[in-house]
Amino acid sequence: MEAELFTIDEYELWLLLAGAIALLAAIVPIVIVKRHITPPIIYIITGICMYLLNVNYQFISLKHSTEIEKITEFVVIVSLTNAGLKIKKPFEWRTWKYAVRLLVITMPVTIVAAAFAGWWIAGLAPAAALLFGAVMSPTDPVLASEFQTTAPGEEDKYKTKLTLTAEAGANDGLAFPFTYLAITAATLGTNYEEWAGTWFINHFLIKTAIGLAGGLLCGWALYKLVFSVSSADTISKISRGILSLALTLVPYGATELVGGYGFIAVFVAACVFSNYEDKEEHMESLHDFNEELENIFVAFIFIVSGMYMASNYEILLNPKIMLLALVMIFIIRPVAGWVSLAGTKLSAFQKFVVSFYGIRGIGSIYYLAYAFNNADFQNKQTLLNHVVALIFFSVLIHGFSARYIQKKIQKLDTDT
Template sequence: MLGFSSPEPYILWLTGVGLLIALVAWLPLALKRLPLSLPIICIAIGAAIVLIPGMAFEPSPLAYPAITERFTEFVVIVALMGAGLKLDRLFSWRRWCVTWRLLAITMPLSILAITAIGGWGLGLSWTAALLLGASLAPTDPVLAADVQVGPPKTGEEDEVRFGLTSEAGLNDGLAFPFVNLAIALSVAAATGEPWVRDWVLHDVIWEIGAGVVVGFVIGKLFGWLTFHVPAETKLAQTGDGLIAIAATLISYGVTEILDCYGFLAVFVTALSLRRSHRDHEFHHEMHAITEQVERLAMMVLLLLFGAALAGGLLAALQWRDVLAAAAIILLVRPAAGLVGLIGFPAARSEKLTLAFFGIRGVGSFYYLAYGLNHAEFGQAERLWAIVALVALFSIVLHGLTVTPVMRSLDRLNGRDPDEGGAGAAGSGP
């Protein structure tokens, strides 16, 4: 009689990876018309895995701080490349007016408000409150796919989708000065070292300026190699969209070697690369591969997030932290968004959508992990619990509302929501 031995862990992992890849390909189609999102499903699966009797699997970010920082970093930079490649709108100060409003007004107001909530409302130290504000203010480029523009040259780029895509692309880099400010203040409190000069000259002026310049130069270089060298040797001839991943990693690596903001550089690289030959079909190949890598990495990360939630990541929460998390999602971002859009020529429904869908997620995980790994803030367990709860609230609330809201907005703008992919749910918040 045939008997079956227990499968090796390696075989179980192979099977699990296969199932995950199948879900990456299939779930977006299955969820297209439903008020449900892929991230919600991934978190639920991750939590369910941990709850299986005898399953010793607790991937807490507190237990693996370095891995958490690096993995979230990778997911974000791939998402930033994808976001930049799919923007059709030419860069200009006037055309990108909505972006500048969200960056220059909405994000600083959000940081200020969240810092105040953390310091006065939650009793955190002011350095920890500032780190919390800097971590939770940026709109996430990873979990916001359903409210972003569609693939290159598909016509799925209305003002709302453009604003949220460009904001998510740029504010991840521009939030870093505030994270570094929190680190500088924490170090200064412990050592008494002066911080103002270094923060202004290095963390603000140098890192932002150099990040933009390096990103632009690398994008131009890859654009020339891809589209403009002799036909038999240009990279577009390969038909291999992995070129976009190469540009992502090189841009980020070179920028970090030069000690400037890699997130900002990667997004600028994508914009510069796209500008090199805006209508070339190869942009579709590059965007497709970045989207696939991003989605797969995002699903793995959210499975781990769900497992961490089930494993007790929220255990350090206090009742006021729950109220604060709700206020950050329901009051701070919408109010700051509407203030930033005062006088902006758009319909009220568009302004409300731009203000509401300030999605928090993977970027917030990265900034918090980075801050905690570079300075001592205290109450790390509570900070992680607050950020995790805000991300969970955002994923669930925005995931349940994005499909009906974006479909309704498409109808108001005279578009059929069933024609394109930008309004379809499944891969975003």
């Protein structure tokens, strides 16, 4: 029997591609660390090149909304753990004094303004426009990593980075009530007076409170189990990778089971861990593992995004799509951010960084897929095109300017 050489098995081909993506995720962040470019840009370019080489898998499409939801969900909760572990003194007002303004002022203003822009520019139906506002409201904790505060064990020096990290960690969970608002509008109609009270009590107050309580309880219980019950010799033998996954999955799963917002719980649980400064060396190793895991999935998602943009390049040539994306990036978020920071002691440069770098990304894709899987929205394809295009422009505009702004931050933004 002759040996079969150079036969192509699809499964083995995907294994090869998965390995190549993992290699890219390991190498790219190191190689470009001092370049004026960020990893997602490289991944998008890679995806475009793969499409041109006829390697194209249409993963980002309406028929794959369930798979998109699950993959992006995992990436976001991993990144929320990272964000929480980075925040030193997470339960002090000093940490939150600027981020709170972004959460209670910038976020609602962004939702309303984005919804109006989606209706006026893109012609979205009311419920679809509201969904657009909701999915565009959170600052992405994955893409905002360029402007996140220092890693565990290192001193915080920059107000803007601490503010953006705290905002990105909190508002990814707080976008859920507004996504439910859009889902309810699509399901029950836009007679808001008939169901707005029920939505506010159940989906805003109760589920948010359960998320906070679940995060505090799970974070405290996991910490006590690992660091208080275990002996010093046992702790050194515990796998940081397994512990990191436990810190991510236990709060999320437990809180979701009892009806709360798991995104909030994951971030709060990680904050509980970071609050114990005497275990900084352990927090750093937990963060490092999660960051490596996050990098692999980010590489995959943006390579596929590059394929999607290359195969649907006419999206970027659509004047309405381009206009809405640029309005969101250059007007709505910056203005909403600047207004919320009025009267603070931040300098004009610090206000600009915090306001402008509210980057949109994987969290927006997750919320969009979640909403599509839970309600029948009009303008689904239009919504998808606008969200993907906006993320594409955000990655490019914020990504190419990030390194330059980083240098400015080091000179002008010390946390004194």
